[in-house]
Amino acid sequence: MRSKWAVLFAPLIALIALGFYRPAAPEPRALPLSVVFGSEINGYLTPCGCSKPMVGGIPRRATLLKQLAEKHTLLALENGDLTKAAGRQDELKAEALIEMLNAMGYDALNLGKYDFQLGMDYLRALQAQFKGTMLCGNVQEGGNPAFDAYTLVEKRHLNRPVRALIVGLISEKYADAIRQRNPHLSITPAAQQLDTLRPQIESMGDLRILLFYGTEQEAAQLAQAHPYFHMIVYAGGGDGPLPTKQVGQTRLVFAGNDAKFVGIAHLSENAPYAIARVEHTRLTEDFKDDEQALGIKLGYLARVEAEDLLAMAPRRPTVNGDTFAGSRACMPCHAEDYRIWQRTAHAKAMQTLVDEKHDKDPECVVCHVVGMEFEGGFQNMQKTPTLKDVGCESCHGPARKHVQDPENHRLGKVGEKSCMSCHVPAHSPGFDFETYWKKIEHGFKK
Ligand code: HEC
Ligand code: HEC
Ligand code: HEC
Ligand code: HEC
Incomplete structure (x- = not known):
């Protein structure tokens, strides 16, 4: 045996000895540059998980970017709408998202119309926190640009340095929406702003990308009038990616919103550069959650709890003026239904949120308990433990008077309509009354 191995290895040993074989040389790795892009995260740090399989989320995106970074130099760009509303919870989400973008090494972020609903003071605070460049070049404050119009980023493509120019603009269509919250801002039409910038930027950079918060149609018009962009990332195309479109030398791209997909654009090998190939990666369960990003999300949830946003949720009077009794109060007289x-599944809806660590999150609790949006409805587990879970009164309405005096306070019929406040397409895409009702059917005559 021994002699056989010696015969096999002898030539190799000889080669090493002669210096023909060297173990992997520690040369600098010549990685190609790839652009990762997305539009409108809309507050989806992670998907809600109400329907399976769930797609998307920043912790999965972070994992994808780490995988890509092993074989590519990355230029990471995000286009508009970190969150979709302007309440305290959206501020906390926006801060967490900036932290996540920082952890992933994002280079630039263009602003969208909902971002402006956070108000300029808040945007300034986010800007100070962001390690990349916050863009939106056609918004003016007191006659001066409110944000940078562009940034020049140094990257490497294969063995060569590449300077990437990133321009950020918003469609003037959103001027009214922006000014409603920020009356002191003015918005120059995007095309006009580019006319002004053109002498500076037309020949700047080896790769030119426009982040445009506007539609594909508007992006196509900009590409025609300003044919020096290699790629325009647009917005407003829905939650899935759209086929890319070529206008002259410009590739129009959109990877979908709600953080479900990541767009990846690959560069031609040699200058002058072109976008050679674009792909869209769907963030399925195949991508594990990145620990660091998940940690940032848990930090966000801790702040939601610490600030007790659950207690701050608005509450309106109930339709019939009655209050809630809780499902147990129905048991004595409706034992079989109970x-x-x-x-x-309704009777464990709160436990589901506890398992997901979202049990203090008003954005989830509202559909997983009895009457959170009403006076006298669910407040929290200490004050209103009997109103946890989706209970009888989630569908039949507040019934304290009926509990006390059923003969004189009848509840009447409810039916399919009572499901629709919660079983909305975004949270229950497969909802069909006939099949769903069969799983919870009750109310038979004794
Ligand atoms: C608009 C109402 C609504 C909101 C808001 C909502 N949910 Fe749900 N959730 C539902 C409904 C309805 C279902 C059942 C869906 C189905 O089976 O068709 C569900 C199911 C779930 C499930 C799956 C339970 C299981 O065992 O299959 C999880 C997990 C969940 N929700 C978590 C959350 C989290 C976390 C949030 C907040 C980020 C949230 N939900 C917000 C209505 C809502
Ligand atoms: C997910 C919604 C939902 C939940 C939760 C629910 N119900 Fe119902 N219930 C209905 C619907 C829909 C009907 C069909 C008849 C109707 O339209 O009222 C019904 C029917 C009934 C009926 C018969 C009504 C009649 O006209 O004969 C009774 C009694 C009743 N439910 C009691 C309860 C009790 C008690 C609970 C809690 C232990 C409960 N329900 C939980 C939706 C619900
Ligand atoms: C003290 C006994 C009692 C309690 C407690 C009670 N019910 Fe009833 N419920 C009745 C009686 C009696 C009827 C009428 C039954 C019949 O004649 O069909 C009724 C009827 C109903 C009906 C049919 C619609 C109607 O008003 O006729 C629904 C739905 C209903 N109850 C839901 C509830 C829910 C939900 C609770 C708990 C919040 C509850 N009930 C608690 C005794 C009670
Ligand atoms: C207050 C919000 C709310 C209302 C109203 C509501 N549901 Fe639900 N439903 C939920 C939530 C939340 C879940 C998920 C519970 C869990 O697994 O944690 C769910 C789950 C279900 C499930 C289980 C789905 C599965 O895959 O097993 C069925 C069936 C269902 N609901 C039927 C109905 C029907 C029928 C109605 C109307 C008569 C209704 N629901 C009204 C919130 C609601």
């Missing part, structure tokens, strides 16, 4: 209900 027994059936206890076995349904």
Whole structure:
């Protein structure tokens, strides 16, 4: 045996000895540059998980970017709408998202119309926190640009340095929406702003990308009038990626919103550069959650709890003026219905949120308990433990008077309509009354 191995290895040993074989040389790796892009995260740090399989989320995106970074130099760009509203919770989401973008090494972020709903003071605070460049070149404050119009980023493509020019603009269509919250701002039409910038930027950089918060149609017009961009990332195309479109030398791209996909654009090998290939990666369960990004999300949830946003959720009077009694109060007289209900998914809806660590998050609790949006409805587990879970009164309405005096306070019929406040397409895409009702059917005559 021994002699056989010696015969096999002898030539190799000889080669090494002669210096023909060297172990992997530590040369600098010549990685190609790839541009990762996305539009409108809309507050989806992670998807809600109400329907399976769930797609998307920043912790999965972070994992994808780490995988890509092993074989590519990355230029990471985000286009508009970190969140979709302007409440305290959206501020906390926006801060967490900036932290996540920083952790992923994002180079630039262009602003969208909902970002402006956070107000200029808040945007300034986010800008100070962001390690990349916050762009939106056609918004003016007191006659001066409110944000940078462009940034020049140094990257490497294969063995060569590449300077990437990133321009950021918003469609003038959103001027009214922006000015409603920020009356002191003015918005120059995007095309006009580019006319002004053109002498500076036309020949700047080896690769020119426009982040445009506007539609594909508007982006196409800009590409025609300003044919020096290699790529325009646009917005407003819905939650899935759209086929890319070529206008002259410009590639128009859109990877979908709500952080479900990541767009990846690959560069031609040699200058003058062109976008050689674009792909869209769907963030399925195949991508594990990145620990650091997940940690940032848990930090956000801790702030939602610490600030007790659950207590701050607005509450309106109930339609019939009654208050809630809780599902247990129905048991003495509707024992069979109660027994059936206890076995349904509705009776463990709060535990689901506890498992997901979202049990203090008003954005989730509202559909997983009884009457959170009403006076006298669910407040929290200490004050209103009997109103946790989706209970009888989530569908039949507040019934304290009925509990006390059923003969004189009848509840009447409810039906399919009572499901629709929660089983909305975004959270229950497969909802069909006939099949769903069969799983929770009750109310038979005794
Ligand atoms: C608009 C109402 C609504 C909101 C808001 C909502 N959910 Fe749900 N959730 C539902 C409905 C309805 C279902 C059941 C969907 C189905 O099976 O068709 C569900 C199901 C789930 C499930 C799956 C339970 C299981 O065992 O299959 C999870 C997990 C969940 N929700 C978590 C959340 C989290 C986390 C949030 C907040 C980020 C949230 N939900 C916000 C209505 C809502
Ligand atoms: C997910 C919604 C939902 C939940 C939760 C629910 N119900 Fe119902 N219930 C309905 C619907 C829909 C009907 C069909 C008849 C109707 O339209 O009222 C019904 C029917 C009934 C009926 C018969 C009504 C009649 O006209 O004969 C009774 C009694 C009743 N439910 C009691 C309860 C009790 C008690 C609970 C809790 C233990 C409960 N329900 C939980 C939706 C719900
Ligand atoms: C003290 C006994 C009692 C309690 C407690 C009680 N019910 Fe009833 N409920 C009745 C009676 C009696 C009827 C009428 C039954 C019949 O004649 O069909 C009724 C009827 C109903 C109906 C059919 C619609 C109607 O008003 O006729 C629904 C729905 C209903 N109850 C839901 C509830 C829910 C939800 C609770 C708990 C919040 C509850 N009930 C608690 C005794 C009670
Ligand atoms: C207050 C919000 C709310 C209302 C109203 C509501 N649901 Fe639900 N439903 C939920 C939530 C939340 C879940 C998920 C519970 C869990 O697994 O944690 C769910 C789950 C279900 C499930 C289980 C789905 C599965 O895959 O097993 C069925 C069935 C269902 N609902 C039927 C109905 C029907 C029918 C109605 C109307 C008569 C209705 N629901 C009204 C919130 C609601």
